[in-house]
Amino acid sequence: MEEGAEVRNKQVIFKDYIKGALKESDMYVKTDTTRKLELPEGAEGVLVKNLYLSCDPYMRLLMTKRDTGGVFSSYTPGSPLTGYGVAKVLESGNANFKKGDLVWGPKIPWEEYSIINNTESLFKIEYTDMPLSYYTGILAMPGMTAYAGFFEVCSPKKGEYIFVSAAAGAVGQLVGQFAKWMGCYVVGSAGSEEKYMTHLLITSLGCALEQVKLLKNKLGFDEAFNYKEEQDLDAALKRESTLTLTWRLIVSDRCFPEGIDIYFENVGGKMLDAVLLNMRTHGRIAVCGMVSQYNLDEPEGVRNLMHIVSRRVRIQGFAVFDYYHLYSKYLEFVLPLIREGKITYVEDIVEGLENGPAALVGLLSGRNIGKQVVVVARD
Numbered sequence: 481m482e483e484g485a486e487v488r489n490k491q492v493i494f495k496d497y498i499k500g501a502l503k504e505s506d507m508y509v510k511t512d513t514t515r516k517l518e519l520p521e522g523a524e525g526v527l528v529k530n531l532y533l534s535c536d537p538y539m540r541l542l543m544t545k546r547d548t549g550g551v552f553s554s555y556t557p558g559s560p561l562t563g564y565g566v567a568k569v570l571e572s573g574n575a576n577f578k579k580g581d582l583v584w585g586p587k588i589p590w591e592e593y594s595i596i597n598n599t600e601s602l603f604k605i606e607y608t609d610m611p612l613s614y615y616t617g618i619l620a621m622p623g624m625t626a627y628a629g630f631f632e633v634c635s636p637k638k639g640e641y642i643f644v645s646a647a648a649g650a651v652g653q654l655v656g657q658f659a660k661w662m663g664c665y666v667v668g669s670a671g672s673e674e675k676y677m678t679h680l681l682i683t684s685l686g687c688a689l690e691q692v693k694l695l696k697n698k699l700g701f702d703e704a705f706n707y708k709e710e711q712d713l714d715a716a717l718k719r720e721s722t723l724t725l726t727w728r729l730i731v732s733d734r735c736f737p738e739g740i741d742i743y744f745e746n747v748g749g750k751m752l753d754a755v756l757l758n759m760r761t762h763g764r765i766a767v768c769g770m771v772s773q774y775n776l777d778e779p780e781g782v783r784n785l786m787h788i789v790s791r792r793v794r795i796q797g798f799a800v801f802d803y804y805h806l807y808s809k810y811l812e813f814v815l816p817l818i819r820e821g822k823i824t825y826v827e828d829i830v831e832g833l834e835n836g837p838a839a840l841v842g843l844l845s846g847r848n849i850g851k852q853v854v855v856v857a858r859d
């Protein structure tokens with residue numbers, strides 16, 4: 481594209497603060513905006529072409545007007561959404577970046593071209609032998625979240641019993657694989673059969689049907705279950721074998737008859753209550769997020785908190801941005817695992833900025849399988 485040219489700059493605009501579940505109509509695609517492809521005189525930021533955008537659950541929190549605790553402020557109605565993404569530098573007013581650099585960072589507007597003034601928040605992409613989309617997931621914020629949350633907050637030991645909720649998502653699939661890498665026993669929950677993947681026996685037909693699904697067969701979890709099919713989450717976590725609501729006998733399913741040492745909390749609500757009943761003495765809960773609560777106007781209560789005392793459980797919330805100083809250490813750990821095929825990363829990629837709103841809505845209702853990415857442009 482010629483420098484200084486005026487180009488179309490398609491955007492996804494946030495309409496207004498919302499209550500309840502996010503809908504596609506809470507955003508709209510604006511196609512009549514343009515951007516001149518040059519930095520203003522004296523600008524110290526970078527002009528970028530946006531390539532990949534990340535859909536992340538916290539974005540829903542920014543759509544309600546409230547104090548989210550500081551780092552990310554609520555979206556401004558009438559402006560583009562912002563979030564994590566990957567971009568290419570077209571022009572730079574900053575000595576740390578040059579034309580052609582690839583970057584990832586947290587404040588990328590949902591549009592085709594942007595000027596980013598706050599360049600301190602940008603990470604330069606050094607390893608371009610990896611898929612660029614990985615810099616919205618395994619090689620960026622969700623990867624760092626799984627790494628810091630599991631190794632720094634959970635203090636795992638070989639052989640421990642680990643439970644991960646939203647286990648097929650951007651963060652959860654990595655926590656499960658890191659835990660297996662450490663030699664732990666790992667169970668994950670997810671909200672659909674495609675995600676939870678186990679060996680199922682359809683008793684009503686009287687024949688065995690093995691379905692190839694995600695968590696067990698591709699990601700190496702020891703066990704997995706679909707929480708939406710469970711009437712009693714406490715029983716699901718304890719069980720050795722049971723009938724699901726849809727009359728399937730889970731043959732090899734043993735989950736946690738001896739309790740859970742570490743719970744990596746992604747969802748909150750009823751799952752947290754059930755987990756508290758199953759924690760072992762001196763267990764740890766790393767509270768990464770509570771996605772089941774983000775679309776609710778009133779958060780659900782948690783009843784089984786007394787078990788924290790009797791079992792001496794440590795519960796610790798954490799935020800990924802407190803751990804970015806470990807990013808190069810994380811890359812040293814994870815890049816060899818990816819290159820040697822010891823870690824898999826599942827992505828759910830949609831093409832086109834105009835499909836971003838549907839992808840974001842889908843993330844908050846569990847339609848994504850793996851990291852939800854939106855492609856704006858591939859180079």
Ligand SMILES: NC(=O)c1ccc[n+]([C@@H]2O[C@H](COP(=O)([O-])OP(=O)(O)OC[C@H]3O[C@@H](n4cnc5c(N)ncnc54)[C@H](OP(=O)(O)O)[C@@H]3O)[C@@H](O)[C@H]2O)c1
Nearest residue numbers: 537646649650651670671746768769770771772799800846
């Ligand atoms: N602390 C931090 O710094 C930090 C950083 C990144 C992410 N997070 C948190 O980590 C968690 C996972 O994020 P992610 O990026 O990996 O997202 P993700 O798992 O890729 O996508 C969100 C998933 O949440 C599940 N979900 C949606 N609504 C739900 C509900 N009502 N009840 C239970 N599950 C529901 C869905 O999976 P199912 O099909 O399983 O329902 C959906 O696929 C979120 O809570 C997020 O806020 C925290």
